[in-house]
Amino acid sequence: MKQLNCTICERRCHLTEGRPGACGLYEWKHGSIVERYADHFLVTCPISIETMPILHFQPGSKFLQVTTTGCNFSCPGCISSVLVKEMSPDSPALRHFTAEEIVDQAIRADCQGIVFLMNDPLAAFLRFLRIAELAQARGLKVGCSSNAYFTPESLTQLMPFLDFINIGMKGFSDAAYQACGVPAIRPVLRNLEALHGAGVHIEISCILTRNNAAELFDLARHVARLSPHIPLQVMRFLPFEGAAIDLEPSIRDAEDFCLTLRRMLDFVYLFNTPGSDYLNTRCPHCGQLVLEREFYGPMGAKLKLPEKGVSIDNSCPACPGYLPIVGPSATATYQEGDFEGGYPLTRAMEIVAAMLIAMGVHKKTVVVKAWEEILQEGGLKDLHRRIQHPRTYIDALLDFGRKAGVGERAEALAMYLENQMVRVENALASPKHRPRVYYAMGKPLFYINGERLENQLVEAAGGVSLNKMLPPGGRPGRNLPLAQLNALDPEIIFISAFLSNRMDDFLDECLALGVTAKAVKNRRIFVHPAPGWDFGSPRWVLGLLHMAKVFHPTRCHYNVMTEAQIFYRGFYGIDFSPQHINRSFSKPADNWRWIEADPVPAAIPPEPGPEPDRRQMLCC
Known part of the structure; x- marks a missing residue:
């Protein structure tokens, strides 16, 4: 059989007619390498x-x-x-x-x-x-x-x-x-x-x-x-x-x-x-x-956009030092569309996978078909809009479930999310005080845009989102001046569960910067127990319960770890294990794998009952 070593990458795979190399993208045809x-x-x-x-x-x-x-x-x-x-x-x-x-x-x-x-x-x-x-x-x-x-x-x-x-x-x-x-x-x-x-x-x-x-x-x-x-x-x-x-x-x-x-x-x-x-x-x-x-x-x-930037001769504006930057800086910034430009596209696809996996879909081909529909129909902008509010997120979830042929499981998941939202709403009827909450990502002065899901969850959990008072910009947010954060004076600070930070490091930086907010003085800085609990995944419902408990502990005395176990067993068929979490929106654990067989139906978790004995509650 005639064959040829591929000369494109140093793997140098053996190519034969009809049999590609390791990447699956090239084959030998008529005496030369061609793209498939x-x-x-x-x-x-x-x-x-x-x-x-x-x-x-x-x-x-x-x-x-x-x-x-x-x-x-x-x-x-x-x-x-x-x-x-x-x-x-x-x-x-x-x-x-x-x-x-x-x-x-x-x-x-x-x-x-x-x-x-x-x-x-x-x-x-x-x-x-x-x-x-x-x-x-x-x-x-x-x-x-x-x-x-x-x-x-x-x-x-x-x-x-x-x-x-x-x-x-x-x-x-x-x-x-x-x-x-x-x-x-x-x-x-x-x-x-x-x-x-x-x-x-x-x-x-x-x-x-x-x-x-x-x-x-x-x-x-x-x-x-x-x-x-x-x-x-x-x-x-x-x-x-x-x-x-x-x-x-x-x-x-x-x-x-x-x-x-x-x-x-x-x-x-x-x-x-x-x-x-x-x-x-x-x-x-x-x-x-x-x-x-x-x-x-x-x-x-x-x-x-720089006020001065690099001079024509590539010298620093403050000293004669050379700066090896090729070409001039732009005079105007270009703003990419929603989920456009670089890796946010992969996060959009992960969010769709997150919805379907929580419906019990384990078959990769089912998820890929949903991705293809979004990309072919130009639906990224609509997806970006719908995932920013809990109830429009639920509507999107139902649509994807129906398209994927798992409508009943989509309805079970949607009902669970809706019931948990109503549960929190009922517990917080006419609260005496709604704490002022600032949502940071990574470091203290980087705030998440007010229209994002994290801040909708803050308000659904009985808080006042200070981020909604800040100008939108960037992706997923932008920096603000120290004086502006101090003027907002948040009572509680939450750190994003995606690109997160250790609470002690975050607090140390607040003190070093001179953040004087009540949240810092009173050490009221929080991060969710696991990633995916405040954006991207249906697991945001656990973040909602967590925040409601933080904001209103006398009304919302949930055991968040017990709630996580209910959710994971009911919708993923696995135990919640902090040792197996990672930053993926879609996969619920680092040991979760696709199964190329018919999807396994997700169980419908029980309605929340009486709170367990507090002496047996896990720390959350």
């Missing part, structure tokens, strides 16, 4: 370049994002799992565009160029190569986010058309790469040097877990030998899929680690940490703030 699903794209939309993320190339500029499905790696805890593992490359949600049509889209949208991200361009190399070559000929810039597992042959083909790249490093050892399904790190280091030598603008991103700091320190030292000017983006690990929650480093530990790395590298940034100053560009010579950014969803940032 050429010219199909899941996403084509404008984004700001920091969404990739790229921070030192034409800051704030608008680029056209292109995304497909699939990957040549299989990384544990992948944030893009819904794209690279769960959605098929022949899904009807993918649309056919030629390279010419993609480039025309970018020009019509007044984009500076085209970027490939979210899944790896090595999974769609031939179509990306055609786009890159045509884009350059039309005067557009070209970039991508990649694991950089190129062969010398494929990199030689792409490099003449590539202006910038974010290389996602998996660590700094063969073992780190073997965990992703490939044999060694050597090809990536070779390609890093080749790209740098060719003058391609490089930024490096790496995941920081609680157990790989020493390895990333070695990575930073290697990068510094190549050039201390290369930006290093530290991605604080968010445990999705089967990743354990205890792998997630705290915000304080991650910031301390970035400070250590800045002794070797001029520019070290921290992502997945709302409110962190480590998203900003400061002059390494004098410390002057040059470019200010805000958190903009997982793996993303958003530039705040």
Whole structure:
């Protein structure tokens, strides 16, 4: 049988006619490598370049994002799992565009160029190569986010058309790469040097877990030998899929680690940490703030337009120090649409999966069909609107349940959620006092937009949402001045259950900043017992009960851990175990798995009865 070794990535799979390699995306045909699903794209939309993320190339500029499905790696805890593992490359949600049509889209949208991200361009190399070559000929810039597992042959083909790249490093050892399904790190280091030598603008991103700091320190030292000017983006690990929650480093530990790395590298940034100053560009010579950014969803940032910024000769506005930033900053910011631009799309798909999994759907194909309907019908904007209020969330849940053929189970789940809301409403009829509540994400000065579900839950639980008094902006929120937080004077502060923080670290930072609110003075700072309890998943009902108990303990004396056990057993068929939670909206535990068989009916949990003996209540 005739065969050929694939020359696109360093796995160099054996291809034969009708039998693809490990990624499933290429085959040998008529003596050459061809794409099995050429010219199909899941996403084509404008984004700001920091969404990739790229921070030192034409800051704030608008680029056209292109995304497909699939990957040549299989990384544990992948944030893009819904794209690279769960959605098929022949899904009807993918649309056919030629390279010419993609480039025309970018020009019509007044984009500076085209970027490939979210899944790896090595999974769609031939179509990306055609786009890159045509884009350059039309005067557009070209970039991508990649694991950089190129062969010398494929990199030689792409490099003449590539202006910038974010290389996602998996660590700094063969073992780190073997965990992703490939044999060694050597090809990536070779390609890093080749790209740098060719003058391609490089930024490096790496995941920081609680157990790989020493390895990333070695990575930073290697990068510094190549050039201390290369930006290093530290991605604080968010445990999705089967990743354990205890792998997630705290915000304080991650910031301390970035400070250590800045002794070797001029520019070290921290992502997945709302409110962190480590998203900003400061002059390494004098410390002057040059470019200010805000958190903009997982793996993303958003530039705040600078008053001065970088001069034409790339010198700091406060000293003669050189700043290696390519091209001018944008003069206007681009605002992506709901769930558009980078990784928020994957969270939207997770939310749909969360609804269906809580209805007892264990079959991946059922969930994928729901994703395809949303993407084909342009329903992301409607989904974003509906998930922001408990009762419209329930309506959306019922719609998806009916479409998935599990209408009865959807109605059982909807009835349970509605009954719990009524239970809280009845307990809080005519409360004497409604506490003033501020909802933060990550750090004290980053607030969640008032229209989001978290703040609707605050009011449903008998509180007054101070976030609704603040101007909306960003995604999912923005920073506010210290004086404004002190003027709001919240009695209670809740920390987001998604991108969260340790309560003691949060309190310490409040004290260091000078937050004088009653919530800080009285140590009334709370976080939910588990992620997914205040946004994204039907588990928000547990967050509602938790907040109601915090706000009105004499009226709402719930045992929240008992309520969690009822919910998990009733709708997931498993026990609630804090040891098995992670940051996924959809999967209820890190050991939950798809079952490719008929969905198992979810049990209908019993109506809440009398409260259990308080002497036997678990701490919550």
